[in-house]
Each structure stands twice: as structure tokens, then as C-alpha cells.
Amino acid sequence: MAKQFCENFDVFNVQYQRINRNVSRECKAIERCARDMAKHYFKLSTELDNLQKLSKYCEIPQYTNLYQRMSDLVHMTGELTVHQGFMINDTLNSHFKYQREQGRTSFAEA
DSSP: OOOHHHTTHHHHHHHHHHHHHHHHHHHHHHHHHHHHHHHHHHHHHHHHHHHHHHHHTTOOOHHHHHHHHHHHHHHHHHHHHHHHHHHHIIIHHHHHHHHHHHHHHHHHOO
């Protein structure tokens, strides 16, 4: 098994580096998309706040409370989305970047 691995080490190294680069690229894309999606959540939250303020004139407190809670929920969802995107890129990408750098030096020495 070890002999077969050593004989095909160049193929392994090329595939390993390719997969590693793809993981890095996708992590960055996820963070970028998460930020964009969060902006839409924040815009929706603002509009729900505006609707809540407008509904005060109708003197129906249930609607006012409903729109305020929906706005808060949408805003928190936007914050969660930003944090998830950051977490994916920061932790996973950092790990794979470390592995990529170790792989370059270790594999080159081998």
C-alpha cells in the first residue's frame, strides 16, 4: 500500500492542492454571498420597522407588535448569516490554508 502511494505521490499532491484551492475559493464565496444576503435581511428589517411605525396610526397594537417582532427576527437572521459566513471562511479556510502551506513544503521535500 505504501509503495503504491509513493509511486503515485505526484498525482496525489496535484489532486490534494487542487481540492485545497477549491475549498478555499468556495469558503470565500460563501462569506461574500452571506454578506450580500445579510444586506437584504437588514433592508427588509428596515422596511418592517417602517411598516410598524405606520401601523401605529391604525391604532391596532397587535399589528404594531407583530411587525416589530418580525423586524427584530429578520434583523437577527441577517446577523446570524453574516457570522456564519465569517465562521466558514475564517475557520475552515484558515485550516485549509495552513494545510496547503504545509503540503507545499512537506510534499516538495518528499
